[in-house]
Amino acid sequence: MHRSQVERIAIILFIAIFAAIALFPILWMLAASFKTDKELLDGSLWDFGSAGISNYVKAFQARPFLRYLVNSLLAAGVSVLITLFLGVLAAYGFAKMRNRYSEMIWIAVLASIMIPIEAIVIPLFLQVHAFGWHDSYAGIVLPTALNAAGIFILRQAIQGIPNELLEAGRIDGASEFTILRRIVVPLLAPSIVVVAVLTFSLSWNNYLWPLIITSTDTLRTLPLGMAAFQMTLNTKYSEIMAVSTFGTIPMALLFIFLQRYFIDSAIGSGIK
């Protein structure tokens, strides 16, 4: 383990170069959001802009970005709630109440994790139309709300809970629902946060489905609003960067406070 100092410095230097590359576009976006377009295209890379927050103000005047934000938060919030509620129930059923059918059903659930939304948008579109949900919150949120990968992660976690704990509850005469609520859920807390973070980020990045199902501007989620703003004629580059930065803020806040869970959810989503 006595690696030479030179080797250590070389490794850190190598990593630092790639960390700088990872960071550059993000810092550049942030800086650009405070510049004028002229400064952005002609000025030096590292000059501070003179635009102040005017790009943000103008973008918000041009389009209802707060509304987009609320729509996105709502969609992500509902997805997290549905995934956790249905997911914990199903995961418990699959992990602790096995019977001869549940193994087969579990394989079907696993298979459904693999179904990419990109391949089923057309039937989903027709189906949601038939439900009368076109261009509505229900249509945007519900079809993609349940993150099946969440069930997988929760099931793994519940399998790790010793049966003796549950048996103790059963002997005391507690119903399965009470056992789930009082014994299992408190033990699941870390996995629940991981699934919440994963589901939130997936929902935050949803683009294709809301793009297809919305036509009213005020129903748009943030990614759609950002992309539409960019396509509007004569939109200033610096204002687009202001909007890009704005869209990053909620995820950045989550990441700062829940960093550990983000990393775990990245690893957990490896199965998605």
Place this chain on the structure above:
Amino acid sequence: MFQSRKRLSLVFIAPALLYLAIFQLYPVLYAVYISFHKYDLMSPPVFTGLSNYIRLASDEQFLRSLWVTAFYVFWTIVPVIGLSFVLGGLLSTLGRSRSVWRFLLYLPSILPFVSVALVWKLMFNQRGPINDALNTAGMASIPWLTNGAYAPWALIFMSWWHATSYYTIIFLAGFLTLPRDCFEAARLDGAKLFPMIRHITLPLMRPTIALVVVLATVNGLKAFVFQQVLTDGGPANATQILTILIYKTAFSYLDMGRASTYSIVLFGCIMLLSLIQIWLISGRRDA
């Protein structure tokens, strides 16, 4: 009581199952159904049998798109997997500073995809920082997004930036599960770095490598946002990957039958890769 508990399990599982059946399983079957029809949304679907599938073989737009997709996925994942492997491995050798570097390297993954797309679109601008850098190095500006020869590469370059961040974390997690004493022993026996990587690291990391290869391929096949925002499949279809073709065929040309057929092809590819992945995951658990 035991019997009733088994039956009760259905109550727990049913809500999620119903949900998946309505919004996942049924649409897949429906897509297969539509792919056997001619359907433009205006008039009712007309059954055409296998003709949508037969036409694929001579459908130049589709074949071109298949090639564009394969090109994008291949040139994105090969360098990304190599680089992520090295970065993940190096990160795992660090001590206390590891979490700081991991934090910095992971940052690109927390940006919304659309933000990533918008930033890179501007960076690839004729007067953007990338061309500025080329000019400073004495080279001419490159019309990154408006020339069909460069646009696919522009998308590949930005995907390197975006994807490396994510897979580095996955590889790091894999490296951290490796038994340290193996390397200690080899080192004490005087093993050299590269033979050690080849004979110890690579075999031990094989499950993680396989997982990342499948994941990266599937994620590459599912890409949509970058292509849609940066080039919208252009110029002259040079970046029209399958997902873009499906979207345009369905919602610009209203040819639902054809678009569903393309979807089934995409679905088939992803399903096949996913089955390999399940097989790999369960294999790893048994090991």
